[in-house]
Structures are given as structure tokens and as C-alpha cells.
């Protein structure tokens with residue numbers, strides 16, 4: 001019997017798109033590891049003809065994530081960048097985008113080194129101030145794309161405010177929701193048109209696959225994205241989709257723990273004199289703490305701030321000392337997995353953003369980004385404690 005879509009978040013994470021298999025009763029739907037499907041006659045089949053166009057395991061995943069994001073449709077891709085690129089293929093030469101100035105480094109690279117060849121223009125601005133957003137819109141602007149919290153400075157943009165500006169000016173509003181996951185932030189509920197994710201991070205959550213997805217309730221746009229998925233072909237494998245579906249069942253419990261651990265560590269870090277500044281929206285000293293408290297909420301309405309903390313160590317030397325000093329945290333790209341990671345944005349995730357550009361918004365050589373995992377927080381705190389004591 002199909003499950004009700006008006007069930008609550010954690011129930012939908014478990015059951016939407018995850019019906020027991022009608023053929024065998026298997027509680028977990030099987031993986032359809034097949035590239036093609038038998039046809040009874042020319043073009044007569046059961047709705048599937050080739051797995052680039054459609055695959056049941058992929059459709060199950062798309063249904064679950066769409067439901068969790070309060071969207072009607074989801075279109076899955078082979079990576080977060082493939083999901084983002086599929087959105088950009090909506091635009092044409094001469095079109096202009098307004099974007100948050102500190103976005104994921106790969107997003108900046110794709111727009112400035114690939115899509116610029118196709119004549120798509122960009123303005124990179126501080127979207128924490130809605131006046132800046134209004135001021136950057138030109139007669140060629142077609143969309144506003146934001147990341148909130150931003151990567152890696154953790155600044156917060158007003159989702160409802162951006163959605164309203166976009167509606168007034170007839171622009172598409174797009175949000176990269178990778179940092180919060182739908183458990184802590186559902187931009188469509190604030191009026192945003194399109195959300196995309198790097199599934200690689202919290203949605204998959206175990207640092208073992210690369211994936212992406214776009215969700216929307218705009219049917220025309222969803223049809224177009226599905227057409228792009230089939231036509232350009234950056235599809236995820238059925239196996240990766242299946243692993244992600246498995247991961248989504250624990251999204252809520254994982255996010256609660258990421259959030260609780262990060263809140264505690266942020267409190268610990270602000271008291272350390274070796275740390276010059278802590279960037280975490282859960283701190284009352286964060287400039288957009290009130291906005292974060294309003295807009296980032298668990299499905300039952302409690303404010304949440306996520307699992308990412310950036311810290312300013314004061315110098316490249318200190319950043320390196322710290323990264324070499326940690327023993328439970330692992331120095332690695334990426335975030336959102338169950339294990340804690342430390343990243344040096346200037347040389348790693350944001351290495352493709354020019355120095356002058358990144359320093360203009362605070363991304364210095366001394367900045368370190370922590371992805372707080374779900375280990376015992378006492379071990380994480382002790383690890384930071386001993387690594388910080390080696391700094392100057």
C-alpha cells in the first residue's frame with residue numbers, strides 16, 4: 001500500500017520511494033543494475049527502455065529527495081557539479097546570473113572557466129544584503145543563485161527575501177542546499193524555485209559516493225531537467241542511487257548529531273585564544289544569527305545550524321600546524337560525512353578562486369574549515385584541544 005506523502009519528514013525519508021518490492025515482498029527495493037530493458041514489441045515496454053533515460057532505482061531516490069525538499073520532482077545526476085551544470089544549460093548566450101560571492105569553489109570555476117565560453121555572464125556579490133541583490137540585477141539577468149550558509153565563510157542569506165526579489169523581477173531563484181540538507185533547511189518552503197545538492201555530502205553522508213540532484217515543483221522546469229539528464233547523460237549509477245536511498249533513512253539522526261556536536265565545538269573554539277575568529281551561525285556573535293535561527297529549522301521547528309565550522313588561525317603556518325596536529329579529524333576535501341574532516345579552503349576546495357577575490361570576503365590563508373562528524377564529541381574536543389595547543 002503506497003505510503004501517505006503527508007507523513008512527517010523522518011517517516012518519508014524511510015518510506016517514500018521505498019515501497020516493498022511487489023514481486024517478492026522484499027522490504028528493501030532491489031537495485032536495478034541493468035542498462036537496458038526487454039521490449040514485447042517495437043517500442044512496447046513497461047515504461048523503461050534504457051537506463052540513461054530512466055531507471056527504477058534512480059526514480060526511487062528522486063522521489064524520496066523531492067519529498068524531503070517539499071518539491072514535486074527530483075532529477076538525479078552523477079555529481080553535484082553535474083546537477084548544477086544541468087541547471088545552467090537552461091540559460092543561453094547573453095544571459096546574466098547574480099550569485100553569492102563565496103560559493104563552492106567548483107561552482108566558481110565552472111562559471112568563470114567553462115560557462116563563460118558560452119557567453120553566460122555573472123555578478124558575484126554579498127547576498128547577505130538584499131539591497132546588493134536588487135542592485136546587481138540587469139536587464140539580462142535571468143536567475144539568482146545563492147548558497148546559504150555560504151562556503152566556507154558561513155554567512156546567511158535571507159531565502160524568503162531572495163525568493164520575493166526573484167518573483168518581482170521574473171527571475172529563477174536557485175539555492176545550493178548542500179550545507180544544511182533538507183532536514184535543516186527547505187528553501188522551496190521559503191518560495192525558492194529550484195534547489196540542488198551535492199549528494200556526496202550529507203545526503204549520502206558516509207564519504208563513499210559522488211552524486212547530485214536538482215529538485216523543483218516547477219513541472220516545466222523538471223521536464224526540461226529530465227530531458228537534459230537523458231540528453232547530456234551525466235546520470236548516477238543505480239548502485240550509487242541505492243546507497244544514497246539507504247543513507248537517507250538515517251539523515252535525520254545524523255543531522256541532529258552533526259548539529260549538536262558542532263554547537264558544542266563552536267562554543268569550545270570561541271573560548272580559545274589561539275583561534276582568532278569562529279564562523280558558525282549558531283553563535284550569538286554571528287552577524288546573521290537571528291536570520292539563521294528563523295530560517296534553518298528541523299522538521300519539528302527547532303533552530304539548527306549544521307555541522308560546518310570555519311576558524312581563523314591567523315596564518316598559513318598556523319593552519320598547517322593545526323591540520324598536521326589533529327588525529328581524529330582527517331585532512332581531506334569534502335564534508336558532510338559521518339567522520340570529522342578538516343579542510344584548508346585557500347589551497348584545497350577554493351584553490352581555483354583567485355587570492356585577491358577570496359581575501360576580499362575573508363577567505364584567508366589562515367582559514368580552516370571543519371566538517372564536524374558524529375563521533376563522540378568529547379574525543380573531537382580533546383583532539384581540537386591538543387592540535388590548537390601547537391599554534392603560535
Ligand SMILES: *Cc1c(COP(=O)(O)O)cnc(C)c1O
Nearest residue numbers: 079080081104176178198200211
Ligand atoms: C561538494 C559541493 C558541490 C559539488 O558537488 P560534487 O558532488 O563534488 O560535484 C557543490 N556545492 C557545494 C556546497 C559542495 O559542498
